[in-house]
Amino acid sequence: MSEKTLPPEVQQLLIQYQTLRDHYSRIETELRVVEAELGEIDNVMDSIKGLSDDAELYKAIGHILVRKTKAEITRELEERKELLIIKRDKYRKQLEFLNKQINETENKLREALSKYGLTTPR
Known part of the structure; x- marks a missing residue:
């Protein structure tokens, strides 16, 4: 490989990896909110x-x-809390799934790089 460009397979894996990392970051931010x-x-x-x-x-x-009455405020807060707990649990599951995908893509990327005689730090 006399050129400085990466093989298409590696480029595609890099794009996929970065997309997954970006998505993970967005979900992580939503979870914090x-x-x-x-x-x-x-x-x-x-x-x-x-x-x-x-x-x-x-x-x-x-x-x-x-x-508002105390009962109204309490009811509204409890309803909002229930909704947020559902969202929190969904985000946690998404992060777990994305983390697995990121690790798999990272491993595929390392394999592809080594196939072309390139290395990456661990």
Whole structure:
């Protein structure tokens, strides 16, 4: 190989590898956002737990504050938490699957590189 270009097989594997890594990174970011919101919900639920049932609570909807009962706020938070737990679990499964794909692609890439007499650091 007198040229400096990589064989098409290696180029394709590199593209696939980078695509998988990018996707993993995006999902990982989404997971962090979901986990942060779950933590925030837990903090709010802990904060209102000790309040009386007739306490006046307000929820921000855009630029407006709307009065809600403790029961309404609690129900909304629980519903949101359930949804976020489902999303969190889905993201975790996706990351696990993507990690396997990344490892497989990395191994294929190493094999392809060694086939052409090229090496990569481990």
